[in-house]
Amino acid sequence: MSGASPTEIVRFAAGAIIAHPLRSGLTSLGVVIGVAAVVMMTSIGLGAQKRVTDTISGLGSNLIIVSPLQPRTAGGVMGGAGAGQSLTDADTEVIRRQVEGAVAVAPSVTGMAQVTADGANWNTSIVGVSPEYLEARDLTVASGRMFEERDARQGRKVAVLGPTVVTQLWGDADPIGKRIRIRGAPFEVIGVLGSKGQSSFGRDQDDLILSPLETVRSRIIGRRIKADSVQTIYVKAVSEEELASVQEDIDSTLRAEHKIQAGDDDDFQTQNLASILEASKAAIGAFTVLLAAIAGVSLVVGGVGIMNIMLVAVTERTREIGLRMALGARRKDVLAQFALEAVVLSLFGGLIGLAIGLLGAAGIAAIGDWPFALPTWAIPVALGFSSLVGLVFGAYPAWRAARLDPIEALRRE
Amino acid sequence: MIQIEDLTKTYVMGEEIVTALDGVSLSIFRGEIIAIIGPSGSGKSTLMNILGGLDRPSRGGYRFEGDGVAHFSDDQLADFRNRRIGFVFQSFQLLPRLSALQNVELPMVYSGAAPRARRERAAELLERVGLGSRMGHRPNQLSGGQQQRVAIARSLANQPDLLLADEPTGALDSATGIEVLALFQKLNKEGLTVVLVTHDRGVADAARRRIAFRDGRVTEDVQL
Ligand SMILES: Nc1ncnc2c1ncn2[C@@H]1O[C@H](COP(=O)(O)OP(=O)(O)O)[C@@H](O)[C@H]1O
Ligand SMILES: [Mg+2]
Numbered sequence: 001m002s003g004a005s006p007t008e009i010v011r012f013a014a015g016a017i018i019a020h021p022l023r024s025g026l027t028s029l030g031v032v033i034g035v036a037a038v039v040m041m042t043s044i045g046l047g048a049q050k051r052v053t054d055t056i057s058g059l060g061s062n063l064i065i066v067s068p069l070q071p072r073t074a075g076g077v078m079g080g081a082g083a084g085q086s087l088t089d090a091d092t093e094v095i096r097r098q099v100e101g102a103v104a105v106a107p108s109v110t111g112m113a114q115v116t117a118d119g120a121n122w123n124t125s126i127v128g129v130s131p132e133y134l135e136a137r138d139l140t141v142a143s144g145r146m147f148e149e150r151d152a153r154q155g156r157k158v159a160v161l162g163p164t165v166v167t168q169l170w171g172d173a174d175p176i177g178k179r180i181r182i183r184g185a186p187f188e189v190i191g192v193l194g195s196k197g198q199s200s201f202g203r204d205q206d207d208l209i210l211s212p213l214e215t216v217r218s219r220i221i222g223r224r225i226k227a228d229s230v231q232t233i234y235v236k237a238v239s240e241e242e243l244a245s246v247q248e249d250i251d252s253t254l255r256a257e258h259k260i261q262a263g264d265d266d267d268f269q270t271q272n273l274a275s276i277l278e279a280s281k282a283a284i285g286a287f288t289v290l291l292a293a294i295a296g297v298s299l300v301v302g303g304v305g306i307m308n309i310m311l312v313a314v315t316e317r318t319r320e321i322g323l324r325m326a327l328g329a330r331r332k333d334v335l336a337q338f339a340l341e342a343v344v345l346s347l348f349g350g351l352i353g354l355a356i357g358l359l360g361a362a363g364i365a366a367i368g369d370w371p372f373a374l375p376t377w378a379i380p381v382a383l384g385f386s387s388l389v390g391l392v393f394g395a396y397p398a399w400r401a402a403r404l405d406p407i408e409a410l411r412r413e
Numbered sequence: 414m415i416q417i418e419d420l421t422k423t424y425v426m427g428e429e430i431v432t433a434l435d436g437v438s439l440s441i442f443r444g445e446i447i448a449i450i451g452p453s454g455s456g457k458s459t460l461m462n463i464l465g466g467l468d469r470p471s472r473g474g475y476r477f478e479g480d481g482v483a484h485f486s487d488d489q490l491a492d493f494r495n496r497r498i499g500f501v502f503q504s505f506q507l508l509p510r511l512s513a514l515q516n517v518e519l520p521m522v523y524s525g526a527a528p529r530a531r532r533e534r535a536a537e538l539l540e541r542v543g544l545g546s547r548m549g550h551r552p553n554q555l556s557g558g559q560q561q562r563v564a565i566a567r568s569l570a571n572q573p574d575l576l577l578a579d580e581p582t583g584a585l586d587s588a589t590g591i592e593v594l595a596l597f598q599k600l601n602k603e604g605l606t607v608v609l610v611t612h613d614r615g616v617a618d619a620a621r622r623r624i625a626f627r628d629g630r631v632t633e634d635v636q637l
Contacts, residue, residue, distance in 0.1 A: 008522045021509050252570040321507045326467060327567070328489050328495020406467050410506065 002248065004333050010388045013341040016313070017348075023098050024345060027309040031349030031389060032356065039357025039375070040364070046373035047365055049281050054371075056206070056277045058196060060137040060239055066091075066233040066254070069269045086258070086267040089228045091335025091373050092130075094257045101238045101246035106133035107213055107230040111221045112197050115165065117180040123209045126182060128216025136234040143190030144176040153213035157219065160191040164207040187211065189290060247272045268278030299385065302349065303393035310397035320407025321401050331344040335402035342394020343387050350386025354379060377402025414574065414606060415441040415464070420473035422629075433459040435629035439606065441575075448599040448617040449610045452627030457610045458579055460626075461613050464608065465577045466493040467501055495523050499568030505560045507552040513539060513563045514548040518569040538566040542596065552585070558589035565596060576600065578609040580585075582616065587601035594619055610619070 018026045046391070054066040059065075068086040099105075110127045114121055133139070134146055148157045159180060175189045178412050196205040211220075217227065225231075237246040247270050254268055313323070321334055365372035433456045441447065449457050461581050462468040463475065467483060467490075475482045478496065485493060494500075500526040507516045518534035526534070539548050542562040550562050561581060568576055578597065582590030593614055600628065602605045609620070625633035 003525055004523050005525060035423075050618050109555065212527065260537075319506070320508055324507065324519070324523075325493060326465075326506075327520045328501055328571075329493040330523075332522065407462055410502070 003330055006222045006336075007140040009336045009340055010184075010344075012337045013333065013344050016317075016341055017344060020076045024348075027306055028302075028345050028349030028352065030305035031299060031346050031386050032302070032353040034295065034297075034299030034389075035350045035353025035386055036360060037298050037353075037359035038385075039354055039378050039382055040360045041295045041371055042288055042375045042378055043358065043361030044364060045284060045291060046375050047361070047371045049284045049288070050371045051286060052280045053277060056273055056280065058138075059273055060234065060236065061273075062237040062243055063233040063273045064243070064250060064274070065271045065317065066095075066235060066250060067231070067269055067271075069265075069267055085226055085229045087230045088226070091231065091254060091257060091268075092230060092233055094253055095233065095235060095250055098253045099235070099246060101236045102236075103238050104132040104135040104236040106130050106136040107232075107236045108133065108234065109213065109217055109221055109225065109229070109231045110197040111216065113220055114400060115167045115169065115180050115182050117175075117178060120169045122165060123165040124162075124165050126216055126220050127208050127210050127222070128213040129210055130213055133136060133210065133234065136236045139170050139196070140194035140378075141191045142194040143174070144189070146191055152214055154395065155214050155218070156212065157185060157187045157215055158190045158211065158251045159190055160193060160210040162193050162206040162208045162210075164194055164196045164204050165209055182209070182211075183220055188259040243274050245273050245376055258296050275379065291361070299389055303346070303389040305343050306345055306390060307393035307397060309345075309402070310338060312393055313341070314338065314397050314401045317401075318404060318409045318412040321404050322406045322412070325404070326410060327405035331402040334404075338398035338401045339391060340395045342397065343390035344395070346386045346390025347383060350383050350389075353386070354382045414443045414478060416474070416476045416630070417464075418474040420460070420475065422456075422468070422469045422472050422473070430630050433601035434463075435627070437631055439624065439631065441606065441633065442607055443574075444601070445622055446598065446607045446620045447609070447622045447624060448620035449608065449624050449626065450617050451632075452555055455626040457581065457626050459629075460610070461577050461579045461592065461610060464575070465498045466490045468582075480559075491523075493508045495520055496571050497574045499570075499576040500501075501561070501568050501576065503551070503580040503583040505564045505584070507560055507563055509552050512545060512549050512551055513555065513566075516552070517567045517570055520567060524563075524571050531537065532629050534570065535566070538569055539563070539603040541569075542566045543629060556589075557585050558592060561585060561589075561593050562596065565593070565600075569600070574606060576605055576607045580605070580610050580612070589625065590616070 050282055053290065066087065089107065092105055096105045097104055104127055111126050112123060114123050130152065131146055134141070134216045141160065142163070144160070146160055147156070151158050159182070161175060169175070169180065175192060178189045178191060180187050193210070211232070217225070235246065236252060237243045250270050251266070255266065256266055260266060324334060329387070362372050364370065418438045419438055420434055420437040421432070424433060431464070431627070435456075445497065449460070451457055459468070463470050465564065466485065470483055473483070477493075482490075482493065508519070511519070514532065514535050517538055518531045519602040521531040521534065536545075536548060540544055541566055543567070544559060544562055546560060547555060555563065576597070582593055585593060590613070597607050597609060598619060610614070612619055620637065622636050
């Protein structure tokens with residue numbers, strides 16, 4: 001035998017909600033806040049993850065960074081001044097010769113110096129590198145050229161400028177062929193790098209000058225380091241799959257080169273960007289889940305609010321329930337009507353909360369100069385969750401309604 | 414149409430056991446109009462509730478067209494009330510948020526009638542009780558007599574076999590009450606079986622059979 005159709009039950013539920021707009025709105029408010037909070041938290045978390053990903057992959061893809069490490073002394077105290085000169089040109093060479101998956105090996109030293117040109121001056125980082133540096137760090141030359149091995153061997157004083165340096169010294173003018181002075185020494189500008197923009201932590205990645213390693217070591221940094229010392233060796237691995245094995249290769253090659261005995265600590269470290277990236281993403285992801293879970297608690301509180309109002313509604317409408325039963329409503333019809341009412345209230349709150357959450361996240365992204373990430377899955381999840389909250393917290397009131405005795409209910413005033 | 418036998422209903426109130434119906438046996442035939450009278454608390458409403466499938470007897474048999482209603486499940490009782498019984502209550506029991514038309518449609522919603530057919534039938538019924546011009550009105554926009562007529566139209570929605578009216582004129586002034594009673598008589602003439610509970614001797618005289626109750630027992634059952 002056919003009972004009430006689902007559309008009719010939906011209409012009954014919707015009718016009861018529309019009959020008390022203010023009350024329905026306030027009842028949904030808890031879910032609105034809960035869903036908005038969850039959506040906002042996950043969106044902000046995703047934005048953070050995106051920003052970190054951009055930053056780290058901006059350093060260069062498939063990149064391994066080799067840097068000096070002062071081995072832990074017996075007392076566990078890290079080395080002080082003068083520490084960290086364990087890497088040398090010999091290490092660069094041995095990696096080039098022996099590590100197969102290394103497609104670009106670029107040693108570097110960095111110093112700060114004042115640069116003057118045509119009456120203007122600017123303080124910037126002077127980075128001494130080999131020509132492979134461009135490939136290792138995924139840099140491009142926007143105009144002019146990069147220096148070559150020959151320039152480096154001849155100790156030529158040539159410079160490739162980051163766009164910020166060009167702007168600071170000359171404004172819009174073309175700097176190729178111009179002379180600059182770094183620490184008083186004259187250099188010729190032979191190229192300008194393509195822009196990499198701001199890093200996510202606000203550091204200007206275009207504010208630097210590249211020059212041959214030898215030149216920078218002798219002219220700019222001078223006696224403060226040993227003549228063959230390098231600060232960082234950037235190694236680009238042939239592919240992402242090979243990253244880990246190339247890193248292991250570098251580790252074992254350098255341990256052999258540095259004659260480090262088994263069981264002794266390394267005097268260098270290698271870091272693989274992919275793993276740094278993974279670790280940061282995992283950390284932010286875990287944090288996001290935590291925030292979303294805390295926000296999820298307010299969703300539960302919203303559910304309790306719905307349950308409370310639904311219990312009130314069942315009491316208020318006891319006579320209606322009795323009458324519907326007298327006219328032929330089965331218990332499951334009454335159950336469905338009240339459960340659906342709770343689901344609709346909650347789902348309505350979920351929709352509003354979703355809109356507010358996305359707007360809020362976009363607003364925060366705009367104010368904080370933060371990338372806005374739209375969590376596409378958040379839409380079905382938010383709506384699914386709010387329906388579920390309605391169902392879970394509406395179930396008990398609806399069950400109470402369905403369980404009423406029609407005679408008792410009809411007699412209720 | 415209906416046979417009840419040794420029907421007993423008891424309520425347990427703490428220590429005390431209240432016997433609302435005490436071994437009632439009677440038969441109701443198709444096309445009858447019956448007035449049930451008796452003092453307050455004599456068990457009239459209890460009998461009506463059991464006849465209408467709203468309540469179950471504690472003991473005894475209830476056959477409706479041969480079906481053992483006393484053994485029906487909850488869902489079977491719901492369908493029984495929906496298809497075979499029309500209820501008219503003293504306090505009308507209309508849903509205040511719904512229009513007269515929607516109130517009349519309600520039993521047909523639970524029988525699964527198509528919206529269009531439902532609306533047409535409800536309109537036709539309201540015409541029949543003289544409220545053709547009041548279909549869109551809500552209960553609070555109608556007089557007591559009009560509300561009771563909406564309730565009667567509703568009771569007829571699914572073409573019931575039996576109309577049960579428990580003090581249908583109790584909340585109406587006497588003139589309006591007489592009009593409503595005339596409506597029941599008219600429906601009975603058209604073939605509907607009607608059972609009504611009343612305090613009013615005059616009302617009782619309008620019926621063709623009178624059953625009197627006292628303390629849960631039948632004290633009189635006469636054809637008039
Ligand atoms: N739910 C109930 N619980 C306890 N006693 C009840 C209940 N319903 C009815 N009674 C008792 O049963 C008796 C018959 O009641 P009822 O059928 O309503 O009488 P009437 O309709 O003739 O006034 C009364 O004594 C009443 O108090
Ligand atoms: Mg009574």
